[in-house]
Amino acid sequence: MRIKRCSNINAQILNTFLCCVPIIQIFEILDISGYVEKKTVSGKATGQIDDVMIKDPYCEAYFPKRNAVHSNVKGNDLYFCSKKCRDKYVARQGQEN
Numbered sequence: 001m002r003i004k005r006c007s008n009i010n011a012q013i014l015n016t017f018l019c020c021v022p023i024i025q026i027f028e029i030l031d032i033s034g035y036v037e038k039k040t041v042s043g044k045a046t047g048q049i050d051d052v053m054i055k056d057p058y059c060e061a062y063f064p065k066r067n068a069v070h071s072n073v074k075g076n077d078l079y080f081c082s083k084k085c086r087d088k089y090v091a092r093q094g095q096e097n
């Protein structure tokens with residue numbers, strides 16, 4: 001009897017488990033697709049930002065924003081092609097005032 005009961009309980013657990021698995025799998029698939037979608041969207045967005053060509057305010061050369069040297073000069077976000085240009089620009093700004 002004990003063994004039967006045990007096996008019954010086991011069967012019930014197994015049934016419950018088997019019933020739950022497809023639901024869990026559906027949620028997993030939805031989660032994963034949502035995750036992949038988000039990742040792709042954010043990846044695209046990042047890619048677009050990275051591929052933006054911006055102008056160095058000092059030497060006036062165009063270069064990809066991902067290679068930019070960022071600097072905040074008097075509250076303005078500026079992007080330079082190199083630290084040299086940034087330093088020269090900042091120095092020039094200092095001289096003007």
Ligand SMILES: [Zn+2]
Nearest residue numbers: 056059081085
């Ligand atoms: Zn430059």
